[in-house]
Amino acid sequence: MNESVYALEIKNLFKTYSSGTQALTDVSLFVPAGGFYALLGPNGAGKTTMIGIITGLVRKTSGSVAVFGCDIDTDAEKAKAHIGLVGQEVNFNPFEKPIDIVVNQAGYYGIPRSVALPRAKKLLQDLGLGDKMEERSFALSGGMKRRLMIARGLIHEPRFLILDEPTSGVDVELRRSMWEYLRTLTVKGLTILLTTHYLDEAEQLASRVAIINKGAIVVDGTMSEILALHDESEQRADGFRGGKLEEVFIQLTTETV
Amino acid sequence: MTSYQCWISFYTMIRKDIVRMFRIWAQTFLPSVMTSLLYFLVFGTVLGSRIGDMQGVTYMTFVVPGLVMLAIVTTAYANTSFTFFTSKFFARSIDEILVSPTPPWLFVAGFVGGGVVRGVITGILVFVVAFLFTGLSIPITSLFIILGFAILTALFFSLAGFVNGMYAKSIDGINIVPTFVLTPLVYLGGVFYSVHNLPEWWQAMTYANPLFYIINGFRYGFLGMSDVSPIVSVVVLFSLTIILVGMNVFFVRRGLGLRQ
Numbered sequence: 175m176n177e178s179v180y181a182l183e184i185k186n187l188f189k190t191y192s193s194g195t196q197a198l199t200d201v202s203l204f205v206p207a208g209g210f211y212a213l214l215g216p217n218g219a220g221k222t223t224m225i226g227i228i229t230g231l232v233r234k235t236s237g238s239v240a241v242f243g244c245d246i247d248t249d250a251e252k253a254k255a256h257i258g259l260v261g262q263e264v265n266f267n268p269f270e271k272p273i274d275i276v277v278n279q280a281g282y283y284g285i286p287r288s289v290a291l292p293r294a295k296k297l298l299q300d301l302g303l304g305d306k307m308e309e310r311s312f313a314l315s316g317g318m319k320r321r322l323m324i325a326r327g328l329i330h331e332p333r334f335l336i337l338d339e340p341t342s343g344v345d346v347e348l349r350r351s352m353w354e355y356l357r358t359l360t361v362k363g364l365t366i367l368l369t370t371h372y373l374d375e376a377e378q379l380a381s382r383v384a385i386i387n388k389g390a391i392v393v394d395g396t397m398s399e400i401l402a403l404h405d406e407s408e409q410r411a412d413g414f415r416g417g418k419l420e421e422v423f424i425q426l427t428t429e430t431v
Numbered sequence: 432m433t434s435y436q437c438w439i440s441f442y443t444m445i446r447k448d449i450v451r452m453f454r455i456w457a458q459t460f461l462p463s464v465m466t467s468l469l470y471f472l473v474f475g476t477v478l479g480s481r482i483g484d485m486q487g488v489t490y491m492t493f494v495v496p497g498l499v500m501l502a503i504v505t506t507a508y509a510n511t512s513f514t515f516f517t518s519k520f521f522a523r524s525i526d527e528i529l530v531s532p533t534p535p536w537l538f539v540a541g542f543v544g545g546g547v548v549r550g551v552i553t554g555i556l557v558f559v560v561a562f563l564f565t566g567l568s569i570p571i572t573s574l575f576i577i578l579g580f581a582i583l584t585a586l587f588f589s590l591a592g593f594v595n596g597m598y599a600k601s602i603d604g605i606n607i608v609p610t611f612v613l614t615p616l617v618y619l620g621g622v623f624y625s626v627h628n629l630p631e632w633w634q635a636m637t638y639a640n641p642l643f644y645i646i647n648g649f650r651y652g653f654l655g656m657s658d659v660s661p662i663v664s665v666v667v668l669f670s671l672t673i674i675l676v677g678m679n680v681f682f683v684r685r686g687l688g689l690r691q
């Protein structure tokens with residue numbers, strides 16, 4: 175069987191929560207292998223629900239999702255082995271040490287400690303946590319916790335990394351070093367699906383982008399195609415103008431009265 | 432996952448829980464030992480001497496198996512319900528396992544295994560205390576039956592704790608069942624008395640209590656006698672355990688209380 179050229183294939187995905195909230199409506203998305211792919215949308219647009227479905231944390235109502243050709247329903251173990259997740263919320267036990275959090279995560283993927291330990295040390299050092307790996311995690315700063323989550327998401331060497339707003343609350347210098355590090359990994363073949371509210375970051379990093387609003391994809395394509403939607407002549411009522419991507423984003427996600 | 436990878440994942444979950452329980456040993460092991468110490472002091476030494484023999488042995492010797500079992504039941508249950516609940520609601524660290532390829536049955540085994548380990552270790556500690564209190568004179572009919580019942584009981588109540596942890600929506604939710612269901616079942620299951628000492632209607636009710644079979648089966652391993660055949664006890668305990676294993680794997684596969 176030929177492996178899919180897509181890191182992620184989502185077809186006709188629907189999600190309705192038990193409360194009746196329709197979170198996703200007929201979403202289809204194809205993320206090519208390699209590089210950064212930005213998934214943008216306002217709060218409550220359905221980004222985190224979509225990520226939850228891909229990673230097995232949320233049940234879909236209907237539709238199909240495949241990661242590198244592995245269906246998340248019929249080939250869940252293989253699909254999950256391809257994915258690394260850095261979630262929006264800090265979700266590790268704060269009483270554990272960073273080294274233990276990362277090594278244990280490797281264990282859940284079936285990686286023995288003898289392999290995981292040196293790999294975890296290298297990852298933590300690369301992410302600037304070398305001198306913190308034996309401390310209790312609750313003592314880490316917000317930025318350090320984010321970097322710890324990245325190390326945890328990378329420990330099993332996934333081919334597809336999902337970053338759900340990884341830089342919220344992280345200072346500029348740290349954000350820049352994080353992106354530099356992740357960029358080196360994409361050069362080696364890693365595919366990164368990124369959600370962020372920092373649209374300038376997305377504009378610089380991603381070669382492709384999709385914008386989601388109210389549970390539906392409103393546009394997707396290469397960054398240059400999306401930026402080409404920017405209408406230079408359109409003047410906002412408040413006179414403020416952001417970057418090109420930001421203007422397109424506002425144009426596509428703001429309700430017109 | 433290959434069977435080796437499954438083993439690594441299981442080992443990781445168990446190891447993590449064992450490291451945690453030994454790190455906070457004063458909270459995980461000591462309370463049951465202290466409670467048992469008080470039971471032995473009051474029921475064994477102070478009151479036991481006035482009660483006299485029961486089924487041909489001293490009252491102190493008679494209550495030992497029940498009290499060891501009480502410790503196993505409560506700690507195995509509490510360990511799994513609490514660790515599962517806290518990892519679900521406290522920082523949501525359970526997602527670490529849910530996003531991994533660890534299959535649902537292994538997920539259950541990992542959490543439940545920790546409860547079994549803590550239950551059995553606590554049981555051994557309580558037995559050591561009992562051994563000292565009885566002047567090192569507790570009869571042992573079959574070590575195989577004792578260990579078999581200890582492990583199977585810890586497994587059963589660890590699985591029951593898993594169900595509780597899965598359904599609980601608040602910290603009160605994991606305290607209600609032990610307080611209002613588990614403790615009465617244990618106390619009325621024959622820890623402190625023989626069912627033959629009860630009125631007929633109470634005896635009939637006792638036969639509907641699963642703890643009665645567990646305590647008596649365990650007691651048989653020590654004293655070589657019980658109120659019910661040990662084979663019946665094994666069949667009841669084993670059947671209930673199989674039912675709970677099926678329920679738990681089904682719940683996790685469906686993502687009940689885990690996935691929206």
